[in-house]
Amino acid sequence: MLDGLQVEGRAGETVLSVARRRRVSIPTLCHHEAVSPSGACRLCVVEVFWGKRSKIVTSCIYTPYENDRIETNNDRVRSVRRFVLELLAARCPGVDQIRELALEYGVDMPRFEPDKDARNERCILCGLCVRVCDEVVGQHAIAFAGRGMERRVTSPFAEQAEECIGCAACVFVCPTGALHFEDVDGRRLMKELHTEVPMVACRECGLPYTSAKQIEKVKSRLRLSDEAAALCPPCRARAFGGRVERILAKDRKAAFPWEQSASFAFESAEALSGK
Amino acid sequence: MAIETIDTPRQLATVRSAARKVLLNGHPRISVGTATCGLATGAQKVLDALYACRAELQLGQSPIPISISETGCNGACFLEPLVDVVLPGQARITYGNVQPEDAAGLIEAACAGTVYGKRIIGRIDKEEFLVEGTSRNYRRGKLADEVKEVPRYAALPFFRDQVHLAMRNCGIIDPTSLDEYIAKGGYAAAAKALTEMTPDQVVDEVTRSGLRGRGGGGFPTGRKWATCRKAPGEPKFVICNADEGDPGAYMDRSVIEGDPHSVIEGMIIGSYAVGAHIGYIYVRQEYPLAVKRIRLALKQAEEAGLLGENIFCSGHSFTIRINRGAGAFVCGESTALMASLEGRVGEPRAKYIHTVEHGLWNMPSCLNNVETWNNVPVVIARGADWYASIGTQGSKGTKVFSLVGKANRVGLVEVPMGITLRQVVEDIGGGVPEGESLKAVQTGGPSGGCIPAELFDTPVDYESLTALGSMMGSGGMIVMDSRTCMVDVARYFLSFLKEESCGKCVPCREGTSRMLQILTRICEGKGRAGDIDLLHDIAQGMIDGSLCALGGSAPNPVLSTLKYFAEEYRAHIEERRCPAKVCRALITYSINPEVCTGCMLCLRACPVKAITGERKKPHIIDKLACTKCGLCADTCRSNAIEVA
Numbered sequence: 002m003l004d005g006l007q008v009e010g011r012a013g014e015t016v017l018s019v020a021r022r023r024r025v026s027i028p029t030l031c032h033h034e035a036v037s038p039s040g041a042c043r044l045c046v047v048e049v050f051w052g053k054r055s056k057i058v059t060s061c062i063y064t065p066y067e068n069d070r071i072e073t074n075n076d077r078v079r080s081v082r083r084f085v086l087e088l089l090a091a092r093c094p095g096v097d098q099i100r101e102l103a104l105e106y107g108v109d110m111p112r113f114e115p116d117k118d119a120r121n122e123r124c125i126l127c128g129l130c131v132r133v134c135d136e137v138v139g140q141h142a143i144a145f146a147g148r149g150m151e152r153r154v155t156s157p158f159a160e161q162a163e164e165c166i167g168c169a170a171c172v173f174v175c176p177t178g179a180l181h182f183e184d185v186d187g188r189r190l191m192k193e194l195h196t197e198v199p200m201v202a203c204r205e206c207g208l209p210y211t212s213a214k215q216i217e218k219v220k221s222r223l224r225l226s227d228e229a230a231a232l233c234p235p236c237r238a239r240a241f242g243g244r245v246e247r248i249l250a251k252d253r254k255a256a257f258p259w260e261q262s263a264s265f266a267f268e269s270a271e272a273l274s275g276k
Numbered sequence: 277m278a279i280e281t282i283d284t285p286r287q288l289a290t291v292r293s294a295a296r297k298v299l300l301n302g303h304p305r306i307s308v309g310t311a312t313c314g315l316a317t318g319a320q321k322v323l324d325a326l327y328a329c330r331a332e333l334q335l336g337q338s339p340i341p342i343s344i345s346e347t348g349c350n351g352a353c354f355l356e357p358l359v360d361v362v363l364p365g366q367a368r369i370t371y372g373n374v375q376p377e378d379a380a381g382l383i384e385a386a387c388a389g390t391v392y393g394k395r396i397i398g399r400i401d402k403e404e405f406l407v408e409g410t411s412r413n414y415r416r417g418k419l420a421d422e423v424k425e426v427p428r429y430a431a432l433p434f435f436r437d438q439v440h441l442a443m444r445n446c447g448i449i450d451p452t453s454l455d456e457y458i459a460k461g462g463y464a465a466a467a468k469a470l471t472e473m474t475p476d477q478v479v480d481e482v483t484r485s486g487l488r489g490r491g492g493g494g495f496p497t498g499r500k501w502a503t504c505r506k507a508p509g510e511p512k513f514v515i516c517n518a519d520e521g522d523p524g525a526y527m528d529r530s531v532i533e534g535d536p537h538s539v540i541e542g543m544i545i546g547s548y549a550v551g552a553h554i555g556y557i558y559v560r561q562e563y564p565l566a567v568k569r570i571r572l573a574l575k576q577a578e579e580a581g582l583l584g585e586n587i588f589c590s591g592h593s594f595t596i597r598i599n600r601g602a603g604a605f606v607c608g609e610s611t612a613l614m615a616s617l618e619g620r621v622g623e624p625r626a627k628y629i630h631t632v633e634h635g636l637w638n639m640p641s642c643l644n645n646v647e648t649w650n651n652v653p654v655v656i657a658r659g660a661d662w663y664a665s666i667g668t669q670g671s672k673g674t675k676v677f678s679l680v681g682k683a684n685r686v687g688l689v690e691v692p693m694g695i696t697l698r699q700v701v702e703d704i705g706g707g708v709p710e711g712e713s714l715k716a717v718q719t720g721g722p723s724g725g726c727i728p729a730e731l732f733d734t735p736v737d738y739e740s741l742t743a744l745g746s747m748m749g750s751g752g753m754i755v756m757d758s759r760t761c762m763v764d765v766a767r768y769f770l771s772f773l774k775e776e777s778c779g780k781c782v783p784c785r786e787g788t789s790r791m792l793q794i795l796t797r798i799c800e801g802k803g804r805a806g807d808i809d810l811l812h813d814i815a816q817g818m819i820d821g822s823l824c825a826l827g828g829s830a831p832n833p834v835l836s837t838l839k840y841f842a843e844e845y846r847a848h849i850e851e852r853r854c855p856a857k858v859c860r861a862l863i864t865y866s867i868n869p870e871v872c873t874g875c876m877l878c879l880r881a882c883p884v885k886a887i888t889g890e891r892k893k894p895h896i897i898d899k900l901a902c903t904k905c906g907l908c909a910d911t912c913r914s915n916a917i918e919v920a
Contacts, residue, residue: 040626041780043821057820062626077820081783084817088786112810113790114797126779145621145779148604150789152779 002070016060016071017045025073028082028102030089030176031127032061036136042089042127044102046081047073057081079106087111093122096177123179126152130171130180138218140164143171143194154180156194165191166214167198184209203233205240281581284589285467288458295459300403300412302364304342304386308374309358309447311349311533312526312565313687318375319357325379326359333383340387348534350447351676352434353687355397358447361386365416366423368400391422398435399426406444407461407657434685434704439666441674442490442527442650443690446534451569454576457537463582465653466544470590473656478549479505482652484660486672491517491608491645492720492749493825494671494738497652500642504550504632507640512552514543515636515643517613518559518566521605522721523772525752527676527688528646532559532566535650536573540596542649544587545656547594550642555596558613562603571598605722605776609824610635610643612778623778624824645750647676667693671737675748681718681755682708691736698732701755708757716756716840720749722769722776723829725836726762745836747829761858762841763848767795769833777826784827787818791834800861803849811838857919860904864920867908869894871916878908878917 002008003020010019015038020027031042038061045060050070057077065071072078086103091111093099103111116122128145131154135141142164146155156162167189172180183190187209190197200209201216210233220230229237282288308314308323326344333342352358355372359382362368366389371382374395385392402411429435440446449456457463469478483498504512516539520528532539543555559567574596577583585593599617606612607622614636616622635641651673655663664672671693677700680686684706691700701707701717708714716726725746727734734740738748756765774788791814794807815831822828838845847853854862867878867887872894879887879895886902889895894916897908909917 039780040823041782043782043823046821058628059626059823063628081817081821084787084813085782085821088782088790088817091790092786112806114793125782126785128780147779149774149777149779149785152785 002068004071004073010065013064016047016049016058016063016065016073019065020047020060020073027060027073029061030125031129033129033133033174035174036129036132038062039128039132042125043085044082046078047071048075048078082106083108087113089125091115093125093177095120096123096125098177099125123177124154125177125179126154127176128154129174129176130154133170133174138166138168138170140166140168140218142166142196154193156196159195162194162196165194165196165198166218167191167196167200167212168215168218203236204231205236206233208233210234281579282463282588283581285464285471288463288467288588291455292458292461292464295455299456299459304340304364304389305360305362306342306344306382306386307347307360307448307450308344309349309356309360310346311446311530312563313349313353313530314356314358315565317356317373321376322357322359322374322379325376326383329379329383333387342383342386345450346452347449348446348451349530349688351438351440351443351530351688351690352397352685354685355687358397360447361392362414363389363391363423365389365414366420367414367426368403369423369426370397370399370429371395372397390420391426396426398429398432399423400429404444405461406441407465407654409658409662433706434687434689437695437699437704438690439674439692440690441654441666442531442538442647442676443534443688444654445538446530446688449535451534451536452572454537454573454580457535461657462537462653463541465655465657466541466582467588469545469656470548470588470592475505475549475551478545478656481660482549482655485655485663486660486667486670487648487651487655487663488671488738489644490647490651490675490750492723492747494748497644497648500632500644501546501549503630504552504640504642507633509633509639511554512550512639513636513641514547514550514552514555515613515617515641516543516555516557516559516649517608517610517643517645518557518563518570519601519608519613520560520563520646520750521608521776522750522752524680524754525678525721525750527678527751529563529566530688531646531650531676532563532570536566536570537577538650538653539570539646540573540577540583542644542652543596544582544594545652546642546644546649548590548592550640552642553593553595555594556599556617556636557596558599558601558607558617560601560603567598567600574598604778605772606778606824606826609826611824613643614641623780624826626823647751668735668737670739675736675751677719677736677751677753679705679753679755681753682712682757682760683755684709693737694735696733696735697727700736700753701732705755708755712757712759714755715758715760716762718746718754718756718765718833719752720747720832721752722772723747723826723832724749724752725832726756726765726840727836728840731840745832745839747832759856759858761799761854761856762837762844763795763798763854764856764858766833766837767792767799770795770830773826773830777830781821781823781827783818783821784823784830787814787822787827788830790814791831795834798845798848799854799859801848801852801859803845805849807849808838808842808845863904864899865897865902865904865906865908866899866918866920867895867897868916868918871914873914873916875913877911877913881907881911883907 027045029045031039040059040062046057047060083106086106087108089099090103091113142162169182172182180193187200188197198212201213202209216230310319357374359371359374382392404411479501487497488494601607604622607616609624612622612624631641667673674690674692676690679689689704714729716728718726741748770792774792777784777788779785815835818831847855857863874892886898887895
């Protein structure tokens with residue numbers, strides 16, 4: 002039962018997935034279909050009832066049992082979400098996405114004393130960047146360091162991340178714009194991650210479009226010819242007329258069971274090269 | 277002594293009777309409590325002095341062999357260093373607060389078969405074999421008069437109401453000796469379980485005993501084992517949680533230091549019951565002695581064949597590995613502990629799928645805490661009915677508490693469930709120092725709550741403590757008197773929890789931090805009108821919203837003090853006053869000129885030179901310079917320093 006309606010889910014399917022299929026909106030910040038759920042932001046909470054007992058669970062992880070009665074938007078659920086958003090709004094007052102969500106839940110001004118450098122804080126520690134790098138890209142270049150309020154996303158020892166291939170999937174998945182990259186003089190700079198990666202230029206047009214490490218990574222996973230790999234997407238489209246893209250799409254499906262995740266990493270690269 | 281291999285229950289019995297003969301061999305036996313609490317008060321020096329005296333004596337003509345050994349802590353930490361002397365044919369005499377200077381006298385008295393005249397605490401008349409339910413009198417013939425004069429343990433208020441099951445061997449046996457553990461009936465329960473019972477019978481016995489998890493949650497142990505046994509998947513694991521992290525709680529440390537084999541035996545029985553062949557002991561690195569003792573015990577058990585292949589010829593194989601925790605409080609949480617065991621960062625995950633089904637490396641894992649494992653051999657050896665006869669309806673057996681704080685007698689106390697808080701704090705703990713009044717007791721560690729003195733008639737069991745807004749927890753019991761500010765206590769615990777929150781989920785990470793922010797400003801006299809409501813709101817959000825139990829129970833110290841000591845919060849916020857005179861921003865130190873003798877002690881003690889004055893004339897404190905450290909009040913002999 003989802004909000005009073007009898008619904009059916011696939012075996013092992015989460016509440017969030019069922020709800021989204023039925024167009025029931027549940028807010029999330031740390032969830033992405035491409036990576037494993039974490040349950041860290043606590044925004045997607047719902048209340049599950051078994052008879053008279055009930056419990057707050059995170060819908061991104063909880064897989065319901067038969068006869069579970071789930072409410073996705075009752076007072077208790079909304080008050081947890083409001084609380085989480087109030088905390089996040091106090092942590093990151095400069096992030097519009099958070100402020101808008103918070104307003105939606107009736108949080109105008111957080112009741113907490115502002116922190117000194119809260120203005121500059123954009124990271125909510127959802128961990129999507131870390132999970133994308135681990136699970137989709139497979140590089141494990143970044144991770145959490147520190148505990149509690151000291152927790153932060155960073156490269157090992159806050160130095161150049163040797164494993165980083167500069168794909169910037171972390172930047173694209175970040176829901177609050179806490180990570181950035183900048184391509185300057187043939188190098189991709191990722192200042193929050195203390196890392197820069199040299200880029201290679203397109204053989205055709207001469208513009209830097211990706212890093213050598215990323216080409217290697219992509220080639221190790223997909224059947225991509227050297228000629229195709231040496232071109233930036235616009236030049237590639239001109240040269241191969243979309244044929245390569247179709248092969249890629251097919252390969253992606255074959256190479257990874259989680260189709261979306263593969264395409265995700267790839268799209269990030271493509272989006273970059275489009276610039 | 278070389279350890280023989282023990283392959284059958286019969287061989288165990290042979291080793292046992294041989295070891296028991298040594299134990300009761302008629303020599304004087306001296307044992308020194310060298311658990312961490314003993315060592316901290318100088319037990320090593322006492323032990324060294326005893327060895328030296330014995331060596332000297334044996335150079336001469338003394339014909340009497342004396343055995344000197346180390347032992348764990350019997351719980352009376354306030355009397356450390358403790359020395360026990362078994363006088364053959366008489367009794368076991370305990371001496372407390374022993375100094376190295378006493379060594380010669382102790383040895384002499386032991387050789388002469390008499391009582392050393394000083395530092396006497398009490399005597400035990402019988403050697404108890406608790407797991408067998410038997411005992412042996414030390415006395416042969418008539419008891420000497422001077423021994424008779426030593427009070428029995430049963431007459432000592434600290435021990436009178438205690439029942440030692442978990443601590444059955446602590447402070448009695450040498451924890452480095454497998455023989456002594458076996459002599460006391462050790463490994464008999466494992467032999468019984470593995471050779472006479474089916475795994476289902478073991479699970480059933482534990483279930484019927486009513487044993488519940490001693491680590492905090494109080495989950496029925498038998499039910500946990502049954503689920504793990506039924507869970508599909510191989511291999512299965514049993515895990516001992518020895519990551520005791522609550523401030524002021526140290527019973528698990530003491531059990532491992534004093535009786536490491538009991539934990540191993542419990543795990544052997546558990547592994548047989550659930551069908552696991554690998555066990556882990558997750559012990560914190562900050563317990564070096566415990567690590568050393570458990571490591572030695574494992575080695576001994578392996579050499580004796582009590583761990584390894586085909587234990588007791590039962591076909592059951594089981595090995596244990598040790599993992600040391602690196603000091604994160606959250607790693608006491610089961611899922612975080614397992615993550616840490618796997619070599620990942622110790623962070624919890626949602627427990628919608630229980631660890632008994634998908635735990636360590638996604639395999640069925642049965643995790644219990646040290647004290648739970650330690651209780652298992654007793655349950656099996658004495659039977660579920662006997663075990664269930666101790667305690668209350670819902671909480672069976674005993675529980676070890678570490679009674680610390682402002683109590684007169686601090687230490688580890690093991691009491692039957694259902695005893696009242698008053699009995700623990702006032703009868704056993706001896707209340708608080710004269711002139712102060714008992715105010716509250718904090719149970720359950722940082723996630724527990726403060727229970728006010730008015731409610732001290734509450735029985736100590738899982739349900740009653742939870743109903744009061746506190747919890748049993750792992751067994752910390754911090755006594756507070758009128759000198760304790762409850763807002764400050766809440767602030768302290770929140771600062772601990774804020775430090776220890778792993779930071780994964782928002783409510784716990786940000787919530788503990790915001791709570792601490794508010795409590796700090798209240799303690800600084802900057803509390804605001806809406807602060808109490810705000811604390812309540814944060815608490816509710818954290819309870820509902822947090823990922824794991826650390827965050828979910830983190831508001832307890834605040835909620836329980838708000839509930840029982842609301843007046844103190846009000847005084848801080850509205851009157852800018854700390855009734856217990858603890859919060860520095862809200863108190864001032866001054867010298868009563870009528871009482872001050874002008875001795876200049878405080879003047880010299882003041883680290884910031886805020887006190888001025890001449891000899892024999894009243895001194896004055898410069899209130900602006902004063903940092904309110906309280907050193908002057910501590911040094912003043914005439915009580916002239918006043919705090920307002």
